[in-house]
Amino acid sequence: MIEVNKLSVKIQDKTLLSGIDFHVDDGNYWVVVGPNGSGKSTLLKTLMGILPIHSGQISLNQRHINQYKQRERAQLMSYVPQNSGRELPFSVEEFLKMSRYSYHSPLSEWSNQDQQAIEEALTITDTQSFRTRLMKTLSGGECQRVMIAAALSQQTPLILLDEPTSYLDPHHQVEIHQLINQLNKTHQMTVIEVSHDINHAAHPDKQVLALRDGQVLWQGNGPDLLDKQRLKQLYQQDFTFVVHPTNQRLFALAETP
Ligand SMILES: Nc1ncnc2c1ncn2[C@@H]1O[C@H](COP(=O)(O)OP(=O)(O)OP(=O)(O)O)[C@@H](O)[C@H]1O
Numbered sequence: 001m002i003e004v005n006k007l008s009v010k011i012q013d014k015t016l017l018s019g020i021d022f023h024v025d026d027g028n029y030w031v032v033v034g035p036n037g038s039g040k041s042t043l044l045k046t047l048m049g050i051l052p053i054h055s056g057q058i059s060l061n062q063r064h065i066n067q068y069k070q071r072e073r074a075q076l077m078s079y080v081p082q083n084s085g086r087e088l089p090f091s092v093e094e095f096l097k098m099s100r101y102s103y104h105s106p107l108s109e110w111s112n113q114d115q116q117a118i119e120e121a122l123t124i125t126d127t128q129s130f131r132t133r134l135m136k137t138l139s140g141g142e143c144q145r146v147m148i149a150a151a152l153s154q155q156t157p158l159i160l161l162d163e164p165t166s167y168l169d170p171h172h173q174v175e176i177h178q179l180i181n182q183l184n185k186t187h188q189m190t191v192i193e194v195s196h197d198i199n200h201a202a203h204p205d206k207q208v209l210a211l212r213d214g215q216v217l218w219q220g221n222g223p224d225l226l227d228k229q230r231l232k233q234l235y236q237q238d239f240t241f242v243v244h245p246t247n248q249r250l251f252a253l254a255e256t257p
Contacts, residue, residue: 001026001158001190002047006056009039009046009214016042017214020056026157029184029191031201031222034211035235040194041082043211044160047192048079074102078151082162082194085143088135092146095135096121099150121152124179140167148176152183159183161193181205199251202226210234226250 007020017039024030032040045051047058049065058065060076068076078099088095096118103114122128125145130138138146144167151159161180165173177200183189185205195201201208206222210230217234218225225231231239231252238255 001061003059007053007058008055009042009051010054015214020216022209022219024190026190027188029206030209031206032194032209033198033201038211039214040211041162044162044194047160049073071102074154076156077158077160078154078156080147080151080161080164085147086136086138090135092133092135093131096150096153099153117155118153121149125149141169141172144168158190163194198225226252
């Protein structure tokens with residue numbers, strides 16, 4: 001579905017990404033990990049066409065990403081950016097309606113299918129009760145769920161999420177991860193998620209792209225991330241490993257001095 005070859009991204013002579021190679025197959029769930037400032041958000045923004053490619057190439061369904069019109073791209077990829085939404089001068093429902101723009105021409109009318117798409121998105125993110133609220137009045141976690149609802153309203157086969165659970169309480173973190181898993185497993189939605197949660201990334205159903213200093217340090221199957229040397233190299237931090245008492249999976253705990 002996505003093929004990234006020798007990608008490099010520069011802003012004002014500063015290299016943010018270089019030599020990035022990876023490919024995402026239909027139905028994959030990739031988690032992008034790495035220390036602060038390693039280029040994770042830059043990678044998502046470049047995949048979305050928000051930041052320009054300096055060299056190398058990104059193909060989506062075997063077609064260069066720059067050959068897609070904005071509207072075509074919005075029917076294929078949705079994006080949940082980090083920490084955003086509360087600056088928008090709209091109600092939740094107005095915002096969700098806007099996320100359907102790629103299915104409309106200037107003269108087309110709001111359809112039952114459009115309404116159904118936003119109702120489903122409101123239901124599965126448990127945000128129905130916010131529909132008339134202004135975005136700027138939502139809490140951080142409420143806003144994050146609405147941003148996910150907006151992405152789901154787009155009904156795309158691929159979703160990119162930048163730390164989608166960073167503002168959520170433990171209950172909503174679990175719910176949102178269950179939701180993303182379900183979209184991936186049941187609806188075969190392809191997922192690329194940026195996360196700082198290495199135990200989440202290390203799940204057997206996930207693949208991991210580990211970035212450091214704008215380069216790929218390692219990529220592979222989720223569970224293989226939990227390697228002492230690898231994590232030390234990635235985060236300059238020592239970890240201890242424990243076996244989870246109920247599911248027997250390995251978990252990493254950051255060591256404290
Ligand atoms: N528009 C910009 N101009 C200059 N530098 C930028 C710009 N955007 C990002 N950077 C820099 O590029 C590097 C990578 O940023 P990016 O946001 O991709 O990191 P990240 O891995 O997502 O970090 P975090 O985990 O802190 O969210 C950082 O050093 C950042 O300061």
